Amino acid sequence: MPRPGPRLRLVDVAERAGVSLATASRALAGREGVSEEVARHVRQVSRELGYVANPYARTLAGGASSTVGLIVHQIDDPYFSEIASGVLQVAAEEGLLVQIAHSGRDPENELRQLRHLIAQQVGIILIAGSGYDDPRVEAEARAELAGFQRAGGRVAVIGRHALGVDAVVPDNEAGGRAIGAHLLALGHRRIAIAAGTPGLTTVADRLAGVTAALAAHGHSPDDLAVVHSDFTRDGGRVATERILYHHPESTAIIALNDAMAIGVLSVLRSRRIPVPERVSVVGFDDVSVAADLAPSLTTVRLPMTDMGRMALTLALKPRSARPRRRPTGHTLVVRDSTGPVPAPGG
Amino acid sequence: MPRPGPRLRLVDVAERAGVSLATASRALAGREGVSEEVARHVRQVSRELGYVANPYARTLAGGASSTVGLIVHQIDDPYFSEIASGVLQVAAEEGLLVQIAHSGRDPENELRQLRHLIAQQVGIILIAGSGYDDPRVEAEARAELAGFQRAGGRVAVIGRHALGVDAVVPDNEAGGRAIGAHLLALGHRRIAIAAGTPGLTTVADRLAGVTAALAAHGHSPDDLAVVHSDFTRDGGRVATERILYHHPESTAIIALNDAMAIGVLSVLRSRRIPVPERVSVVGFDDVSVAADLAPSLTTVRLPMTDMGRMALTLALKPRSARPRRRPTGHTLVVRDSTGPVPAPGG
DNA sequence: CGCACGTACGAAAGCGCTTACGTAAGCGCT
DNA sequence: AGCGCTTACGTAAGCGCTTTCGTACGTGCG
Numbered sequence: 001m002p003r004p005g006p007r008l009r010l011v012d013v014a015e016r017a018g019v020s021l022a023t024a025s026r027a028l029a030g031r032e033g034v035s036e037e038v039a040r041h042v043r044q045v046s047r048e049l050g051y052v053a054n055p056y057a058r059t060l061a062g063g064a065s066s067t068v069g070l071i072v073h074q075i076d077d078p079y080f081s082e083i084a085s086g087v088l089q090v091a092a093e094e095g096l097l098v099q100i101a102h103s104g105r106d107p108e109n110e111l112r113q114l115r116h117l118i119a120q121q122v123g124i125i126l127i128a129g130s131g132y133d134d135p136r137v138e139a140e141a142r143a144e145l146a147g148f149q150r151a152g153g154r155v156a157v158i159g160r161h162a163l164g165v166d167a168v169v170p171d172n173e174a175g176g177r178a179i180g181a182h183l184l185a186l187g188h189r190r191i192a193i194a195a196g197t198p199g200l201t202t203v204a205d206r207l208a209g210v211t212a213a214l215a216a217h218g219h220s221p222d223d224l225a226v227v228h229s230d231f232t233r234d235g236g237r238v239a240t241e242r243i244l245y246h247h248p249e250s251t252a253i254i255a256l257n258d259a260m261a262i263g264v265l266s267v268l269r270s271r272r273i274p275v276p277e278r279v280s281v282v283g284f285d286d287v288s289v290a291a292d293l294a295p296s297l298t299t300v301r302l303p304m305t306d307m308g309r310m311a312l313t314l315a316l317k318p319r320s321a322r323p324r325r326r327p328t329g330h331t332l333v334v335r336d337s338t339g340p341v342p343a344p345g346g
Numbered sequence: 347m348p349r350p351g352p353r354l355r356l357v358d359v360a361e362r363a364g365v366s367l368a369t370a371s372r373a374l375a376g377r378e379g380v381s382e383e384v385a386r387h388v389r390q391v392s393r394e395l396g397y398v399a400n401p402y403a404r405t406l407a408g409g410a411s412s413t414v415g416l417i418v419h420q421i422d423d424p425y426f427s428e429i430a431s432g433v434l435q436v437a438a439e440e441g442l443l444v445q446i447a448h449s450g451r452d453p454e455n456e457l458r459q460l461r462h463l464i465a466q467q468v469g470i471i472l473i474a475g476s477g478y479d480d481p482r483v484e485a486e487a488r489a490e491l492a493g494f495q496r497a498g499g500r501v502a503v504i505g506r507h508a509l510g511v512d513a514v515v516p517d518n519e520a521g522g523r524a525i526g527a528h529l530l531a532l533g534h535r536r537i538a539i540a541a542g543t544p545g546l547t548t549v550a551d552r553l554a555g556v557t558a559a560l561a562a563h564g565h566s567p568d569d570l571a572v573v574h575s576d577f578t579r580d581g582g583r584v585a586t587e588r589i590l591y592h593h594p595e596s597t598a599i600i601a602l603n604d605a606m607a608i609g610v611l612s613v614l615r616s617r618r619i620p621v622p623e624r625v626s627v628v629g630f631d632d633v634s635v636a637a638d639l640a641p642s643l644t645t646v647r648l649p650m651t652d653m654g655r656m657a658l659t660l661a662l663k664p665r666s667a668r669p670r671r672r673p674t675g676h677t678l679v680v681r682d683s684t685g686p687v688p689a690p691g692g
Numbered sequence: 693c694g695c696a697c698g699t700a701c702g703a704a705a706g707c708g709c710t711t712a713c714g715t716a717a718g719c720g721c722t
Numbered sequence: 723a724g725c726g727c728t729t730a731c732g733t734a735a736g737c738g739c740t741t742t743c744g745t746a747c748g749t750g751c752g
Contacts, residue, residue: 007465009738020702025740035700052465056406057738060707065402067445075434076634076651081427088421088448097445097466099413102434119398120443233638266638288422292579292612294640305422355708366732371710381730403708406737 008051017045028053055097065123067097068312071113073105073129077232077259078287079304083128083158086308094316096124103129105197105231107137114144124154124315128308130202130231131160138162149319156315158307159202166314166323168307171330172202175300176209177216178332179282182298183252184217187341188280191224192250194239194260196231203231206256206284225250229260236263244271251279251341258283258290261297265337276339286333295336302328354397363391374399411469413443414658417459419451419475423578423605424633425650429474429504432654440662442470449475451543451577453483460490470500470661474654476548476577477506484508495665502661504653505548512660512669514653517676518548521646522555523562524678525628528644529598530563533687534626537570538596540585540606542577549577552602552630571596575606582609590617597625597687604629604636607643611683622685632679641682648674 014024019042026034027042034042059065070087072080084100091098099122103110110127117125125148131138142163145155155165159172183191193210196203211221225247229235236255240263243250255261261283268275275281275295283290286301310326360370365388372380373388380388405411416433418426430446437444445468449456456473463471471494477484488509491501501511505518529537539556542549557567571593575581582601586609589596601607607629614621621627621641629636632647656672 007738011738021739022703022741023701026701029740031740033700038700050461052462054406054738055466056402057707058740059402060400060406060709060737061739062707062741074431075421076424076427076431078422078424078427081422081424081430084427084446085420085422085448088446092448098447099443099445100430100434101444102431102438120401233634262635262638265640269640288579289608289635292608292639294611294615353708357708367709368711368733369731372731375710377711379730384730400708403737404710406707406739407709408711408737 007054008049010051010053013042013046013049013051016049017042059121065121066095067099067122068124068126068315069099069101069117069120069122070126070128071101071103071110071117073103075100075102078289079257079259079285080128082287082304083308083311086305086310087126087312088308089305090309090312090316094312096312105129105200107132107134107199111137111140111144114141118144118148118153122153124156124312126156126158126311126315127160127163128158128311129160130200131162132199133201133204134199154315154319156311158311161201164323166320166325168311168314168326168328170202170302170307170328171300172205173209173212175284175302175330175332176206176211177213178209178300178330179254179284180210180213181217182332182334182338183254183280183282184213184219186252186280186338188252189219189223189341190247190250191252191254192243192247193224193226194236194243194253194255194264195226195228196235196256196260198228200231203228203256210254231257231260233259233263233266236260237267238263240264240267244273252282252338253279254282254284256284258285258287258297258299261290261299261337262293265293265295265297275337278342280338280341282338286331290333291335293337298335298338299333301331301333353400354395356397356399359388359392359395359397362395363388405467411467412441413445413468414470414472414661415445415447415463415466415468416472416474417447417449417456417463419449421446421448424635425603425605425631426474428633428650429654429657432651432656433472433658434654435651436655436658436662440658442658451475451546453478453480453545457483457486457490460487464490464494464499468499470502470658472502472504472657472661473506473509474504474657475506476546477508478545479547479550480545500661500665502657504657507547510669512666512671514657514660514672514674516548516648516653516674517646518551519555519558521630521648521676521678522552522557523559524555524646524676525600525630526556526559527563528678528680528684529600529626529628530559530565532598532626532684534598535565535569535687536593536595537598537600538589538593539570539572540582540589540599540601540610541572541574542581542602542606544574546577549574549602556600577603577606579605579609579612582606583613584609586610586613590619598628598684599625600628600630602630604631604633604643604645607636607645607683608639611639611641611643621683624688626684626687628684632677636679637681639683644681644684645679647677647679 014021027039101113158168227239229239283297283299286299290297360367373385447459504514573585575585629643629645632645636643
């Protein structure tokens with residue numbers, strides 16, 4: 001494994017600026033105890049020389065750890081890559097480094113990655129992606145995070161509750177309600193749901209929203225055919241096959257994320273089932289390709305990139321007494337994949 | 347900014363194992379100069395205590411930097427997120443950390459990110475994404491990388507040549523030829539190209555492949571209407587508008603990546619121009635959504651995830667005397683977006 | 693005008709680790 | 723038995739930075 005060569009050090013900057021090492025350090029860190037004049041000069045010299053602090057030395061000496069660890073389920077899922085993009089934007093603005101780790105939607109693995117990041121002494125930890133309804137795993141994660149925070153680390157999560165830390169909270173339930181209301185307004189009554197893995201809180205929350213919408217309009221949740229599968233495109237395919245077989249009377253399919261919706265549309269197309277004439281399809285997330293599918297996908301937009309930005313921004317703020325929550329808001333985006341319920345017998 | 351609390355140190359392990367700090371270090375690093383017996387014992391104690399070395403101290407002291415820096419144009423572009431996924435896989439297997447930085451397709455910014463990573467003393471640098479045909483930028487990048495390698499750093503690039511380092515080389519030209527041949531075989535003669543930003547070598551290479559295919563079949567490259575725009579979906583949209591306006595006789599549009607192809611399809615759909623009956627469309631890359639578009643996209647498949655894996659694997663091998671090149675191979679995937687040229691006047 | 697006090701800065705002590713160097717022991721050789 | 727050589731380990735010197743502490747200087751006051 002490599003080791004870097006000789007580099008520009010802080011002493012060099014200090015020498016060049018005609019001040020001591022300590023003064024240079026203070027000036028660049030923006031600490032007080034240095035006259036504004038000297039500080040400005042040091043910064044000037046530093047810039048001229050193109051000095052970049054050695055993060056290892058800085059951190060070792062008890063300074064800030066300027067790297068943020070980001071745990072995502074799967075980076076090549078657009079939902080997460082858009083979040084990551086937002087995180088990277090803020091990180092770039094703040095001069096932070098971002099380490100990304102996969103959890104692969106496996107609670108144990110997520111825990112392992114989390115411990116690894118803590119051991120690596122990152123300063124900030126961001127966890128994106130649904131929580132699990134396994135109390136043991138959540139409790140362990142919570143404990144790890146609490147310890148990390150006690151040691152001065154900062155944490156924010158996206159799309160999870162129950163971790164006792166600052167959180168960006170997607171409007172999962174409200175989004176689900178919006179979808180339910182939309183379909184009901186179009187006259188749909190036999191609605192099927194292509195739901196993701198049962199153990200995910202995101203799945204549960206979105207589902208609860210849809211159910212609530214039905215109930216609010218006086219319809220029984222029994223009308224809902226819920227089929228669980230993977231929270232991926234292939235999962236959407238599988239779920240659709242099962243829906244078509246077991247619930248052929250369905251006039252609408254709600255996929256609980258866009259990835260699944262893509263799978264749903266794919267199967268319907270290959271079966272030559274017209275969307276939305278025969279079956280309406282709704283997704284959730286509004287990943288960027290949703291607008292470009294054919295038919296373009298009706299879905300609930302979550303501002304993923306902003307969510308990434310918000311999460312890191314939250315984590316950068318000084319910690320508050322009690323965990324903060326930032327709801328994301330949502331927008332129902334009606335496109336071409338939903339339409340009025342087909343005439344009975346049509 | 348946070349700072350970690352008191353943690354288990356190497357001295358603690360050494361003390362507990364009844365050896366000196368130096369011996370403990372050597373034992374854990376697997377260096378020689380320690381009897382196998384003692385080494386085993388130290389490792390045992392270390393494991394029992396759950397010791398994890400402080401990477402900052404380790405790196406500062408001149409040891410291994412076990413983090414890899416990955417520069418991508420844009421992480422929320424599926425091409426790059428799939429590559430990143432491959433890198434993360436190998437990194438997880440090897441116990442390495444991955445830092446991701448955006449270049450935003452801006453040469454200057456890429457250079458800045460590169461310098462930043464070098465300054466951050468990562469051990470391995472991976473650059474993914476097209477090179478630029480600006481000799482100054484490339485020369486500077488090359489110089490930075492050379493210096494980094496001289497200092498012991500390891501480097502691999504994906505999709506670039508001319509950087510004097512190990513490279514994973516996508517079959518851009520051959521892929522372009524395959525596309526050209528495919529369209530010619532279908533009878534197309536008036537072919538338009540939605541090309542990405544002119545300064546990108548990837549664009550140039552793919553274009554050269556298409557041109558070569560035309561030439562090989564005795565057709566003049568003048569038949570080709572090349573329209574440059576951004577290498578993104580929106581770029582694809584813009585290019586298509588221009589193609590329809592300036593070259594309405596085109597029977598096929600080649601987008602030089604799938605992102606652009608999505609934009610192309612989107613515009614054609616909104617103009618109600620049937621694909622492939624009136625116009626055939628081809629993409630490049632085979633991002634995972636390509637198969638799920640409507641019509642499903644004919645494209646050239648590049649094994650992005652594997653490319654990410656290959657790049658990191660290359661970088662982990664000891665450096666060879668001369669830069670290695672790993673061609674990626676490619677596959678023409680014919681789907682529904684291409685068909686025979688429409689009958690003249692049809 | 694002399695005192696205490698705050699302010700701007702420098703000297704030096706580590707942070708936890710790797711590694712050159714030193715040393716004691718064990719080996720074979722003459 | 724004495725020499726040099728290797729091997730196994732300990733000692734201590736940093737890596738580049740932050741930060742505590744100390745010192746010199748001005749400023750206010752009585």
